[in-house]
Amino acid sequence: MDYKKLKDEFQTPFYIYNFDAIKEKFLELKNAFKARKSQIFYAVKANSNLSLLQMLVKLDSGFDCVSIGEVKRALKVGAKPYKIIFSGVGKTKEELKLALKYNILYINLESEAEMMLLEQVAKELNTKARISIRVNPNVDAKTHPYISTGLNENKFGVEIESAKKMYIYANNSSFLEPIGVHFHIGSQLLDLSPIYEAANIVAKLAKELKALKIDLKFFDIGGGLGIAYKKGDLEPNLYEYAQGILANLNGLDVTIGMEPGRFLVAQNGEFVCSVLYEKYNKTKRFVIVDGAMNDLIRPSLYEAYHEIYMPYNRGEESLCDVVGGVCESGDFFAKERLLPHTQNDDIMVIKNAGAYGFSMSSNYNTRNKVCELALENGMIRLIRQRESFEDQIALEEKFIKV
Structure with missing residues (x-):
C-alpha cells in the first residue's frame, strides 16, 4: 500500500479498512456453519461505519445492536428489520418502544426488570414483543477481565434458574413471545x-x-472469537469452532446465531499516523506521533498490544514508548517497543486496529476525530471525512451568550 500517497491526499492520522478481506472472512465463517441453519449478526459496536455496514448488508449479514442508535444505523443502510437483534443491559423505555415499532427480529433481555418493562411497553402498543434471554452460564472465558462477560460477577445476562422462570413467565404472557436463547461469555x-x-x-x-412447549427458534452463541494481535498467537480454527458448537446442539432444531465483530474487522483495519518528534530523558526514548489515545484507546484502556510497522524506515532500532499529544500519562500506543529511530513526518502504521478503534474514539482535549478510508476492489475511497473544529462545536455554539 502506498502510504505516502494516502498521507498526501488525506493527511494523517486516519483509519483504513480492507473491505475485500472483511468479505472473505465473513464468507469463511458463514461457510463453517453451512451444515446447519445459521445467521451471522455482525456486532455493530466493533466498527459502525455506515459504508462497512452497507457492504455487510449485501452479504446478507444480520446485525447485533446494543443501542437504538446502532439499530438506526443498520436500518439506514438497508438492513432488513428481521435480521436485527437488540441487546445490552441498559435499554430505556423509549428504546424498547422504538425497537418494537421497527419490528426487529427480537429483543435480547438481560434482567427480569427489563422483561417487565418490555411487557408494559408492548401492552401500551398492543403488540407482541419477540424476545430472547441472555443466559449467564458462569463460565470463565479466560480473557481480559474488562471483556469477560459470562461470570456471575459480570453485569451481563441472568443465571440459569432465573432465566428458566423468565421464559415460563414470558411464554404465558399475552405480550411476550420467547423465540431465542443467547449467551456471550467474553471477547478476544x-x-x-x-x-x-x-x-x-x-x-x-x-x-x-x-420440553415445556416453549418454541425456541434461535440459539445465539454470541461472538468473542479472538484474533492474533501478537506473533505466535494461534487463532481459532473455524471448522473446529463450528463442529464444537454443533456437537452440543444434537437434537435441537434451531437456527444458530453468531455475533462476530472483532473477528471480522480487527485485522483488516489499520491506524496510520505520523511521527512529530523524538524525545529523550535519562532512561527513556519517546516517539511522539500525531495520533493519540482519543483516536485509539485500546492500549490505554486494556494495555492492549498492537503491532507497529514503519513502512519506510528500516534503520537502527532501540526500545521506545510510542505516545500521543493528549494530556494524560496513559496516552500511549506502545511501551518498551523495539522500533527504528525516527524523524519528523515518518509514517507509522498501527496494525489490527479495525475493531474498537474509531468506534471508541472521542474528542478528548478537543481533538478532531480522524477520517476513515476503505480499500475495495483495488480502489481506495473516503468513507468518513475528517472532523473539523466547527463540527465539534456545532451543538454548543448557539448557546454562547454574546
Missing part, C-alpha cells in the same frame, strides 16, 4: 473450550424449555 477468545462448555450448559436449558 483464543481458547474455544469455554465456548463449548457454555454451549453445552445453555443447550441443556434450551432442551428443558422445548
Whole structure:
C-alpha cells in the first residue's frame, strides 16, 4: 500500500479498512456453519461505519445492536428489520418502544426488570414483543477481565434458574413471545473450550424449555472469537469452532446465531499516523506521533498490544514508548517497543486496529476525530471525512451568550 500517497491526499492520522478481506472472512465463517441453519449478526459496536455496514448488508449479514442508535444505523443502510437483534443491559423505555415499532427480529433481555418493562411497553402498543434471554452460564472465558462477560460477577445476562422462570413467565404472557436463547461469555477468545462448555450448559436449558412447549427458534452463541494481535498467537480454527458448537446442539432444531465483530474487522483495519518528534530523558526514548489515545484507546484502556510497522524506515532500532499529544500519562500506543529511530513526518502504521478503534474514539482535549478510508476492489475511497473544529462545536455554539 502506498502510504505516502494516502498521507498526501488525506493527511494523517486516519483509519483504513480492507473491505475485500472483511468479505472473505465473513464468507469463511458463514461457510463453517453451512451444515446447519445459521445467521451471522455482525456486532455493530466493533466498527459502525455506515459504508462497512452497507457492504455487510449485501452479504446478507444480520446485525447485533446494543443501542437504538446502532439499530438506526443498520436500518439506514438497508438492513432488513428481521435480521436485527437488540441487546445490552441498559435499554430505556423509549428504546424498547422504538425497537418494537421497527419490528426487529427480537429483543435480547438481560434482567427480569427489563422483561417487565418490555411487557408494559408492548401492552401500551398492543403488540407482541419477540424476545430472547441472555443466559449467564458462569463460565470463565479466560480473557481480559474488562471483556469477560459470562461470570456471575459480570453485569451481563441472568443465571440459569432465573432465566428458566423468565421464559415460563414470558411464554404465558399475552405480550411476550420467547423465540431465542443467547449467551456471550467474553471477547478476544483464543481458547474455544469455554465456548463449548457454555454451549453445552445453555443447550441443556434450551432442551428443558422445548420440553415445556416453549418454541425456541434461535440459539445465539454470541461472538468473542479472538484474533492474533501478537506473533505466535494461534487463532481459532473455524471448522473446529463450528463442529464444537454443533456437537452440543444434537437434537435441537434451531437456527444458530453468531455475533462476530472483532473477528471480522480487527485485522483488516489499520491506524496510520505520523511521527512529530523524538524525545529523550535519562532512561527513556519517546516517539511522539500525531495520533493519540482519543483516536485509539485500546492500549490505554486494556494495555492492549498492537503491532507497529514503519513502512519506510528500516534503520537502527532501540526500545521506545510510542505516545500521543493528549494530556494524560496513559496516552500511549506502545511501551518498551523495539522500533527504528525516527524523524519528523515518518509514517507509522498501527496494525489490527479495525475493531474498537474509531468506534471508541472521542474528542478528548478537543481533538478532531480522524477520517476513515476503505480499500475495495483495488480502489481506495473516503468513507468518513475528517472532523473539523466547527463540527465539534456545532451543538454548543448557539448557546454562547454574546
